[in-house]
Amino acid sequence: MSRNRHLELLFLLGMLQAFAPVSIDMYLPAMPQMEQVFHTSAAAVQYTMVTFLVGFALGQSLYGPITDRFGRKPPLYASLALFIVSSAACALAPSIRVMSFFRLLQAIGACGGAVISRAIVRDLFPPSELRRIFSMLILVVGVSPVIAPLFGSYLLLWFGWKAAFVTQALIGVICLIGMHFRLPESLPPGARMALRVDTIVSAYSRLIKDKTFLGASVVCGFSSAGTFAYITSAPFVFISLYKVPTEKFGWLFGSVAAGMVAASQINGRMSRKVPLWQVLRYANLVQLAAGVLLLIAVLTGVGGLASVFACVFVYVAAQGFVFPNGSAIAMMRHGEIAGTASALLGTNQFLLAAIAAIFLGLIENPAIPMAMVIAACAAASTLLNFLTLGDRLEIAPQAV
DSSP states (O other), X not given: OOHHHHHHHHHHHHHHHTHHHHHHXXXXXXXXXXXXXXXXXHHHHHHHHHHHHHHHHHHHHHHHHHHHHHOSHHHHHHHHHHHHHHHHHHHTOSSHHHHHHHXXXXXXXXXXXXXXXXXXXXXXXXXXXXXXXXHHHHHHHHHXXXXXXXXXXXXXXHHOTHHHHHHHHHHHHHHHHHHHHHOOXXXXXXXXXXXXXXXXXXXXXXXXXOHHHHHHHHHHXXXXXXXXXXXXXXXXXXXXXXXXXXXXXXXXXXXXXXXXHHHHHHHXXXXXXXXXXXXXXXXXXXXXXXXXXXXXXXXXXXXXXXXXXXXXXXXXXHHHHHHHHHHHHHHTTOGGGHHHHHHHHHHHHHHHHHHHXXXXXXXXSTHHHXXXXXXXXXXXXXXXXXXXXXXXXXXXXXXX
């Protein structure tokens, strides 16, 4: 494979991974305006995020067995078509309840790209390369949270809140065309599994019984839940509470995402002699410290916006180490059921994020529940890391 073709493939896979951040981050600046347009509460607007996270979590469990049976590309066509139609429907939603329903469908469409792209990575690259490849994918995925809210801010100012969802539909069309012409089918017919209930149950049972897989996926899940708590609360904390202008919100939010991108690239260039579990553990400890300091800053008011920004910057940046290493540990030993493993990995992440997001609208001051959820998620992720992963436990084989 030539270098240019290699980079093109990684870009396409990264774009498929990016549907979640694009769908989430692009409409963030519009959330306070949607609260006024639909004559509803901030909590009701935040539930459009909850329904998206629920759809993204549960939808992945459907794609796993299907993509292991029919290959990678056929399910992608269906998922992208659903994403395009539901994104357009969000722009036409007459109420926040209807919007929440179509956000659920949009997520089910979007999660196909996430599941299948991770499975393609496992199909095409050896275990020793997974840390580097997942880190490179975050470079593509991480650009989305930098650009999407910034772009969304100006779309809101120029065209109104509906423009974000119209743009998402157009991005889906572009990705569908690119996937059709440039993305190869990576699962040969001989490697496909029968789509039977006993086969599906057996695959999921194998994953659930694997302490390393389950531990790594739940550690990633709680860590991601903290990140999504920040993402869901960010427009209300920065724009409504700290009075950050809408056009500046995108720059502030994007700089946090840029920290995660930078961290992921440092991670990808680390020596292969450094164990994955060790990097993951240090990253969890950094997130725990950031979460505790954030809670203290919010409760005491010390440092104001600067303290809140610094803490969430560190927490989200550490995610650039957590996700690649956690994903690599979880996926390494399950190449023959990569689609199912990828699905369960994603389901754990987004289901925990959805549960965490439910608690964000319970207190009037949006910064307090955000900080509480982030600190709790960091504590849970770190504790589970120490309980399930380590040099004395059965872990995925390290690269040599």
